[in-house]
Amino acid sequence: MTERLTTTSYAVLAQVAVHPWSTYELAQQRVRYFRYVWPRAESAIYREVKRLSSMGLLEGKKEHVGKRARTVYSITDKGREALRKWLATPVSPFAMDFEAMIRLFVAPLGTKDQIIATLQQVRGDAREMLRFSGQIKQEFLEGRAVTQDQVYIRALAVDFFISLLNMVEAWAERTLAEIESWDDLSPDGKNERALEKIRGLPVTPESVETTPVPPRAQLRPRRGERRA
DSSP, rough: OOOGOOOHHHHHHHHHHHHHHHHHHHHHHHHHTTGGGGGGGGGGGGHHHHHHTTTSSSEEEEEEEETEEEEEEEEEEHHHHHHHHHHHHHHOOOOOOOHHHHHHHHHHGGGGHHHHHHHHHHHHHHHHHHHHHHHHHHHHHHHTTGGGGHHHHHHHHHHHHHHHHHHHHHHHHHHHHHHHOHHHHHHHHHTHHHHHHHSOOOOGGGGGGOOOOOOGGGGGOTTOOOOO
């Protein structure tokens, strides 16, 4: 049964394990929280709730708000067991879905204005997410968060988001300043300055894997070249 579940499945189960939700409320909570760490779930939320319910991992109960009926879902014992088994598996390697970095790599094929616009959007997005994170922080401080009883866990996530977003905003800000100081996107006069920047990056030697250079005698000469 667990082989049929995806990370999106577990994201939904994780939300319902915290609090019973209607499908609409669950979608809103997913948009509010998981869109920053698992955006794949956004379009699948309604379909996933029905599928998990049919598998016996969620249980729906009809309720009425005035004259309007709705179904509120809670997690079953079977669903909790599925989450426990998932927590015992290795986590997927850390990865970033960051289109702006791809655009930065190929920036010389475009214009200076284009890459500046990309970086301005990154900075704006980071600031918007920081604003949102500040709202979540304030909800916990005022004791009105839905998951207030889990603040000891949620505070760790808030720490991650705020630390990461401050880093992204600062990177976008200094990268914008650097590119705006250039006349164009050619490498002329920029490479030496860039190497100095790289030398100053805080990377410990232990964290860097180096690829051994083969002995010169084993290197195959290029066409038209002679071995020394």
